[in-house]
Amino acid sequence: MPKTRRIEGVLAPVVTPFRKDYAPDAERFVRHCRWLLKSGCAGLAVFGTNSEANSMSVAEKRKLLEALVAGGVPASALMPGTGHSALSDSIEMTKAAVALGCAGVLMLPPFYYKGVSDEGLYRNFAEVIERVGDERLQLYLYHIPPVSQVAITLPLIDKLLDKYPGIVAGLKDSSGEWSNTKAMLDAFGKRGFDVFAGSEVFLLDNMRHGGKGCITATGNVNPGPIDNVYRNWRSADADKLQAGISATRKIVQKQPMIPALKGIIAHFGNDPQWMTCRPPLVELNGGQQEALIRDLTANGFSMPGLAA
């Protein structure tokens, strides 16, 4: 089977809307995904950390993914998160993503057990690849030690690339350390391994060193200006554009990230139901929401075309 074309550019780890009873809200989800693709996102890393993906079951995520495709979101723009604590869940979710024709999958390491060996992690990813057994699979590793507490090391990447070239396609680096992203670019950039920064703060640096874009929380609310940096990274005013998107991120980051993204969408989309987070996360309180919107508005922030 032919590989789909690889995604490059800005991807949003799409936040997941919930109803009052905490059920995932497919209709609002499809609507937001369509807005993101119209507004600057090259792809959608649905079911990432910012999506509260690990607060949802595989069945709930499969249903949402099917709703996206049925709702006209092209599978070629999708890079769903499919890594779970349980090997069997990772296999099921990855199979479902490949069957739907998704461009790739973004895979967390199993994250319950801590201090596990590279050999154990290698076996986990290898077992998923073998069980999925489909040449179309494009697997992006997801390195986010501040949350997962389990790291994707350089020797692990090397071993996986040796065994599964053409399937192991890249990585999202949410370590928050540019030196780590740089080390990965230096080591694997020439082996068909696409490195995405985990925050737009590193977008320009990443592009200048051979990276392919970023997969970033704030892509949910600020996709246009971030995409502008991606498109113009070689231009004379690239540093100025970068400073602009970094400043916006700094404002959002003053509040807890996931509830803040939802608060922004709720406000600029005139849709308060977007505030809801699934436990264990909690929505912003009134004071937090007020401060967030005030700071963003004072900075000239907007979300063109979001409100119905």
Add this chain to the structure above:
Amino acid sequence: MPKTRRIEGVLAPVVTPFRKDYAPDAERFVRHCRWLLKSGCAGLAVFGTNSEANSMSVAEKRKLLEALVAGGVPASALMPGTGHSALSDSIEMTKAAVALGCAGVLMLPPFYYKGVSDEGLYRNFAEVIERVGDERLQLYLYHIPPVSQVAITLPLIDKLLDKYPGIVAGLKDSSGEWSNTKAMLDAFGKRGFDVFAGSEVFLLDNMRHGGKGCITATGNVNPGPIDNVYRNWRSADADKLQAGISATRKIVQKQPMIPALKGIIAHFGNDPQWMTCRPPLVELNGGQQEALIRDLTANGFSMPGLAA
């Protein structure tokens, strides 16, 4: 509906056998559970940390639980782990356990997101209790911050006990800190809240301060002597008995705990397939297994009645 009688004594977080292809092995699982109940365990905390529970899907665990009950293991002896990263998984697994008549469930907090608030954790547990909606539910909280990285705090317990007395039944403390166990006993011991030590090292201390027993990894291989401490904690030689089981644990702990438990069962049960761990865990290597068995044998360790 009448409540089942609460379990007290020694519980094993039963290790889960896997086949060569990493599929859960229900037949070996039932056999080991029956041996444990014959050999000193008052109950079985299946699907705990030591069970590699978080490496299995809800569907796999439900099948194993049904196999146990079908295989003659009394549901009144079962306290399955039902806490997952995903709220919906925790609800499904808890419902299944209650429907089968299990004596209780041992519930991890959602463990992917770190630094979450007590309010978020309260909502998680409250939502599970409300959705299960069954007075038979006996919920034991599972505090294991070294692995989960998410703690069950005293204020959280207090709030849950206030709202759900008679349902919130107790806690397993795997903090590894006696001072924490003691604080929980002091604060909640008189409110029908049963505290289990997470290691037999604290069994005698726990009994002397009003605790109800222990739920311990090594209960998988050394249930008789541990139960002996539980039964004789008021006797004159209790400290000597305690020293004996602590010494055995010390030997086992020299190796990675879960592979070590499986290596011991494989050796003393003449059943090498027991060695297998599901990724991301890895079985002991030859040298580790040899050292473990040599040290245990030198200490007079045995597993009476295990070998077929």
